[in-house]
Amino acid sequence: MNISLLSILLGLGGKCLLNWTLVFLQRNHICKSLLGVFSVSLAVVDTALTISVTALHIHTEYVFLLGLQLTRYHVCLLVQILGQVYNSMQWPVVVLAGVDHFCTVAQRLQPTTGRFRWLVCVLMWSLTALYVFLLSGFYPVLEDVSHNQIHHCWVFHTSxxxxxxxxxxxxxxxxxxxxxxxxxxxxxxxxxxxxxxxxxxxxxxxxxxxxxxxxxxxxxxxxxxxxxxxxxxxxxxxxxxxxxxxxxxxxxxxxxxxxxxxxxxxxxxxxxxxxxxxxxxxxxxxxxxxxxxx
Known part of the structure; x- marks a missing residue:
């Protein structure tokens, strides 16, 4: 589906606001479960994505990374990559959170520490990113126009x-x-x-x-x-x-x-x-x- 860059920015901004609002409302106990820790990490990643996309959209002529000028092509590329990572993380999150809840209710294992939950989340993000780049067969879709004329990005939908x-x-x-x-x-x-x-x-x-x-x-x-x-x-x-x-x-x-x-x-x-x-x-x-x- 083709979505305008402005709609992408507004959607990401609204998502960040929603993420941090819910994290704040659950601040007293959100880090006591694996799913809660993952929610915090997701809010951080979404914030970084929103800031990056906004900076690239506004300052397309002045953003350089390792000598490479970043343009609106990279806005679409970044949104597609993170969207594919999010799409691939749905089932791992369900499985790991279900196992964590089962161990809590059944009292089969000792309660895990916050450091262990953060380690699991970091591994989950890292392994999912490696899967997207190396094993998923993901190919970005970019328009064959000048970066100054890019006003829409092709984004994948989630099922x-x-x-x-x-x-x-x-x-x-x-x-x-x-x-x-x-x-x-x-x-x-x-x-x-x-x-x-x-x-x-x-x-x-x-x-x-x-x-x-x-x-x-x-x-x-x-x-x-x-x-x-x-x-x-x-x-x-x-x-x-x-x-x-x-x-x-x-x-x-x-x-x-x-x-x-x-x-x-x-x-x-x-x-x-x-x-x-x-x-x-x-x-x-x-x-x-x-x-x-x-």
């Missing part, structure tokens, strides 16, 4: 957001259906099959409350996301990875992990470790009888 959201929402739906089916089986089990009704009902309660808390917070965002993805207009790759999307992704991953792990006894006693979330309040209520059984 990873739709894939990620569909997969995680499908996993959340499957967890809910599994809990419902388990409850029906526990009501009338076969003669040879013995089930633990208290465990089944507690699992159902955790899944039901998890889905309810998530939808109660993110239902409007889900509606607009579905509408936007159904429209024929694609999302530019340089805008696809942003802090607002990461906040939604954080809540969705927490919901999926809670449905998979279902730490009902820890949740009932207030001992479960839930990853930090600035949007969803992960508080669960259990009846006294259920607490006694669990």
């Amino acid at each position: 990873q957001i739709q894939q990620v959201s569909m997969l995680l929402l499908l996993a959340l739906s499957c967890a809910g259906l599994h809990a419902g089916c388990s409850t029906r089986l526990s009501k009338d089990p076969p003669p040879q099959q013995t089930t633990d009704p208290s465990r089944t009902h507690s699992r159902r309660s955790v899944v039901y409350q998890t889905v309810h808390i998530f939808l109660n917070t993110w239902a409007p965002f889900l509606f607009f996301l579905v509408v936007f993805l159904l429209l024929p207009v694609g999302i530019p790759a340089y805008l696809g990875l942003n802090t607002a999307w990461l906040c939604f992704l954080n809540s969705l991953l927490i919901a999926v992990v809670l449905c998979v792990v279902c730490p009902a006894s820890q949740l009932a006693k207030g001992l479960a470790a839930v990853p930090p979330d600035s949007f969803c309040e992960w508080r669960f209520k259990f009846s006294s009888a259920a607490e006694d059984r669990t």
